Amino acid sequence: MNNLSTLFEPNYTILTFLMIKTFFYIETIGAFALIRTLIATGPSRLMSFGAFLLALIGVAAKYIPPLAGLTGEMPGRIAAYIVNQGIITSGSGMALPIAVSILFALSWRLRGHRWWALDALHLICALGFFGLWIYTLL
Secondary structure, three states, X not given: OHHHHHHOXXXXXXXXXXXXXXXXXXXXXXXXXXXXXXXXXHHHHHHHHHHHHHHHHHHHHHHHHHHHOOOOOHHHHHHHHHHOOOOOOOOOOOHHHHHHHHHHHHHHHOXXXXXXXXXXXXXXXXXXXXXXXHHHHO
8 A cells, every 4th residue: 555655646856846947947037137137238238138038938928828818729829839848858848948047147258247146046046947857857
């Protein structure tokens, strides 16, 4: 009976990763990118604005179709396609978080960046998130 009870218990690491991926990571990095867009100058501002726009597209594609009742329509299918793009495995939904994170990380290396604490916070978030992702793949 003990084996049967562990069969239906969820793995808390996978649940934590899915919760962070679904509700927190893109939104957090998008907020960091918006802050950098407002305070940076030059090329760093443009790159962080690109990261913010990509995060905004991801958030809109995730939340607007269900709220507007478009889940079965063509806009809903396009939004699901955007959100569910995979990198290693198809349909994993990791393409968008990786793209937003790379664009924001590139804004650190460009001329005009300010507030290095945003980069430190991004590094902490990225290491935790991608560490959980690698752990769930093992």
